[in-house]
Amino acid sequence: MRFINIFIYFLFELKKIIAYLLIFLLVVGAIFYFYSESESLRQELTVSYRVRMDGNFVITYPYGLDDYAEAILQICSKASQGFKAIYRLSVQTSARISIYVSSNCSQLLLYTNYYQIYLNLTTDEDLLPPTMGGHHQIFGFCHEIGHMIFLVDNYDFNEGWATYSAAFRIVPYVYQSLGQNVWPQPYNYSEADGSDRYLKFVFENQTLCTPGSMYAATKLLYTIDQKCGQYGPLLLGDAIRTLEKNGSLKHGLGYPWYNLGEFKDTLTRQLASYFNDTTIESLFSEYGF
Numbered sequence: 001m002r003f004i005n006i007f008i009y010f011l012f013e014l015k016k017i018i019a020y021l022l023i024f025l026l027v028v029g030a031i032f033y034f035y036s037e038s039e040s041l042r043q044e045l046t047v048s049y050r051v052r053m054d055g056n057f058v059i060t061y062p063y064g065l066d067d068y069a070e071a072i073l074q075i076c077s078k079a080s081q082g083f084k085a086i087y088r089l090s091v092q093t094s095a096r097i098s099i100y101v102s103s104n105c106s107q108l109l110l111y112t113n114y115y116q117i118y119l120n121l122t123t124d125e126d127l128l129p130p131t132m133g134g135h136h137q138i139f140g141f142c143h144e145i146g147h148m149i150f151l152v153d154n155y156d157f158n159e160g161w162a163t164y165s166a167a168f169r170i171v172p173y174v175y176q177s178l179g180q181n182v183w184p185q186p187y188n189y190s191e192a193d194g195s196d197r198y199l200k201f202v203f204e205n206q207t208l209c210t211p212g213s214m215y216a217a218t219k220l221l222y223t224i225d226q227k228c229g230q231y232g233p234l235l236l237g238d239a240i241r242t243l244e245k246n247g248s249l250k251h252g253l254g255y256p257w258y259n260l261g262e263f264k265d266t267l268t269r270q271l272a273s274y275f276n277d278t279t280i281e282s283l284f285s286e287y288g289f
């Protein structure tokens with residue numbers, strides 16, 4: 001009888017011991033979780049950032065990436081000059097570029113919030129050229145400046161504009177002006193990031209160019225560019241400037257953007273009057289815009 005009592009007492013105590021053990025594990029787990037979270041946040045906050053300027057561009061970047069920051073500044077300045085020289089279009093104000101490197105970034109991301117360009121990297125190696133397993137960063141920055149120059153109320157058309165202008169006009173212009181040594185690991189970015197790559201995308205891969213898609217817009221703008229010989233980019237630039245002067249500006253995003261229909265009408269009128277060309281409207285509808 002005494003033995004049974006001891007056994008029951010032991011079982012009762014065992015329940016308490018297990019409960020205490022679970023509470024202990026829970027508290028240790030919580031402390032470990034919050035410590036590791038705050039440690040990774042602390043590590044990110046203790047990365048020191050540097051700032052450089054060139055012309056209209058200011059870049060903020062983590063310590064140790066000076067060579068890349070210098071290259072990006074030179075490329076953005078030259079790309080901006082390229083838009084002026086080729087299309088007679090300008091970035092309206094000074095622009096900020098932020099480079100952020102963290103293993104917490106789920107993926108490499110380059111995007112523009114109009115006058116700000118953000119490049120989030122998971123590792124410094126994301127800055128290697130595509131020829132060394134990296135990414136098309138030079139094309140990417142020229143593309144983002146294209147967004148700063150001109151925006152309409154159609155997402156895919158905007159992507160097409162930024163892709164067409166960067167790939168076919170601006171990257172080759174930057175390469176001609178700065179050469180391959182501008183990037184810390186020199187490579188021929190005119191070939192790797194520029195028109196050769198995109199001619200393959202838009203002319204050899206028809207499935208990419210479904211009407212209304214970004215590649216359809218890239219191909220449409222490239223076709224208009226090539227249609228008018230040396231005047232192609234000037235004509236596109238002229239239509240955008242006319243829209244800036246006379247078009248109905250849209251508000252609400254904190255920066256100027258326009259109606260795609262008005263851009264199409266402006267371009268149609270200008271091609272008809274300068275080149276007696278009346279095919280633009282049907283070209284736009286063929287590509288789904």
Ligand SMILES: [Zn+2]
Pocket residue numbers: 143144147158159162
């Ligand atoms: Zn884009």
